[in-house]
Amino acid sequence: MQTRLVEYFLALEREGHFARAAAQCNVSQPTLSAGIATLESQLGKRLIRRDRKYAGLTPEGEAVLPWARQLVAAAEALGQAAETARGPLKGELRLGAIPAAMPAIGCLATAMLERHPGLNISVRALTSRQIERELAAFELDAGLTYLDFEPPAHALSVPLYAERAMLVSAVDGVSIPAVIDWADVAGLPLCLLHQGMQNRRILDARLADRGLALRPLVTADSYVALLGLVQQGRLCSIIPDSHAALLDGLRWARTAPLPDMGEGSRVGVIVSDSAPMGPLAQAVLAVARGLRLPPGFAPV
Amino acid sequence: MQTRLVEYFLALEREGHFARAAAQCNVSQPTLSAGIATLESQLGKRLIRRDRKYAGLTPEGEAVLPWARQLVAAAEALGQAAETARGPLKGELRLGAIPAAMPAIGCLATAMLERHPGLNISVRALTSRQIERELAAFELDAGLTYLDFEPPAHALSVPLYAERAMLVSAVDGVSIPAVIDWADVAGLPLCLLHQGMQNRRILDARLADRGLALRPLVTADSYVALLGLVQQGRLCSIIPDSHAALLDGLRWARTAPLPDMGEGSRVGVIVSDSAPMGPLAQAVLAVARGLRLPPGFAPV
DNA sequence: AGGCCTGATAGAAGGGCGCTATCAAGGAAG
DNA sequence: CTTCCTTGATAGCGCCCTTCTATCAGGCCT
Secondary structure (H helix, E strand, O other): OEHHHHHHHHHHHHHOOHHHHHHHOOOOHHHHHHHHHHHHHHHOOOOEEEOOOEEEEOHHHHHHHHHHHHHHHHHHHHHHHHHOOOOOOOEEEEEEEOHHHHHHHHHHHHHHHHHOOOEEEEEEEOOHHHHHHHHHOOOOOEEEEEOOOOOOOOEEEEEEEEEOEEEEEEOOOOOOOOOOOHHHHHHOOEEEEOOOOHHHHHHHHHHHHOOOOOOOOEEEOOHHHHHHHHHOOOOEEEEEHHHHHHHOOOOOEEEEEOOOOOOOEEEEEEEEOOOOOOHHHHHHHHHHHHOOOOOOOEOO | OEHHHHHHHHHHHHHOOHHHHHHHOOOOHHHHHHHHHHHHHHHOOOOEEEOOOEEEEOHHHHHHHHHHHHHHHHHHHHHHHHHOOOOOOOEEEEEEEOHHHHHHHHHHHHHHHHHOOOEEEEEEEOOHHHHHHHHHOOOOOEEEEEOOOOOOOOEEEEEEEEEOEEEEEEOOOOOOOOOOOHHHHHHOOEEEEOOOOHHHHHHHHHHHHOOOOOOOOEEEOOHHHHHHHHHOOOOEEEEEHHHHHHHOOOOOEEEEEOOOOOOOEEEEEEEEOOOOOOHHHHHHHHHHHOOOOOOOOEOO
């Protein structure tokens, strides 16, 4: 059983297309085609449903999929472990972070780089669910996400800070009363993240506890989009306090505290615990444990 | 990265000897030698320390070892999953059980066979620590062991029964008072398991709670050996009640209850949870959950 | 010194995997 | 209906990698 062939299989499953999968593997289309055929003959079962084009996996293919991922992840980790048994870490560290945690990723990434100069870091903004799925599929080495509201499964975590929500508006826009309660907030013209994102679900859940619901006029999937909307003056928004530092220099923006909602939401680093821990994951956890975040990030 | 080469590496680590490892892999010695060399050159690091003979692993080799196990386990599970995606389970189910649980393994194994006729089962008597280690090294599919006293790490468990200790003696041997307390027991001429076995450690711990210590005249690593000693008449012993059923027909043996020690020790099935669960492990857990043990095994 | 056990090396045979070029089957558009 | 494009399979060939048998070199023991 060659790891190479299993990689073909995984690429094909990702892409749903022979030629594109071949390109992703840096081989020709017939090579990948033959590779899949070899794999299937070695296993004695068809893994791919075809009717003149790719048509999904057979039941056997589905059954095999998690093990295929496990296999290539083990192969990659084996190489990593050999390279970094002694001496510095090398290679690419794949980090996923929810948008709300993006301001903190800078601290984590620079601390990692400082500690392990040989490292390359790739950061992607993902939803908490994507992070969980990609960690399980070994497409990420570590994630930065909420720890408590919908706790990620099969993960080890290191909390970094507690996030609180802030109200943000334009100085010449909607007028915000000096003291507001949650009912006032629900009455404001809001733009918020859409409900696919955990930050929004947490906010909704906390307001539902108080019998309230937010009816945003606009929803978006990025804080940049929200700030762009707020800048127009007609809307205000709710953003994590970790973003407040980034807004510090802006003339047009004004942040206001929201009524207390109790504890903030803990945000932290998670890695997969479904296998012996790889050197990258170990390093990330170690750095996260020793990390001193700048003021503006409330300690947990 | 070829799975084959990694298997060579694992065999070599197990055997500590090139030629024997080669035999175990059904290849010639030069083939294995070259395979290891290939693996090392692909990784760019030496994995094996040699000075005219095998001399252990290098640090890189040690670092790589768990991933190598993970890789071949994933490859094997992949094949298993493909074969058994639909249709009955096949192949060999490797069970490990502590000696104390051997009487129960019959129920488990026959229930597995009944449910999955295509299966072959291999049972080995191991200490609880060996079971834990071999599960982690993917050399066992499931184990039958104590769940509570020294809880196995990285394992999912299904409790089966609670074990209590019994005093066993020969009818014409040492005389046993009708009612005894623990101090009496400590004064009897005893033969027991040695301290490498968890059953003994549990017993010792419970007596230590009462300020007592057992001083067996003979220790052994099997209940058969203990019974052989008891049969001679000079010694008595302490065995799990699950063995009492096996002694039922024996003329020479007499079992007596011991003073109550509170709850029995839970015994159950464990499987590794450090990877997606294989079909064998799933099947064992499912059968264990539905298992009805005969009287003589106290329910948990 | 001789025999052995250890692991490495040499040279040949075989097979597996890679490539380019081409084909067969549908589907969409004119 | 014809034509072209897309999608995946096939053919033919070459190269490299793995494997084998046979042999060698270095220690260790007698």
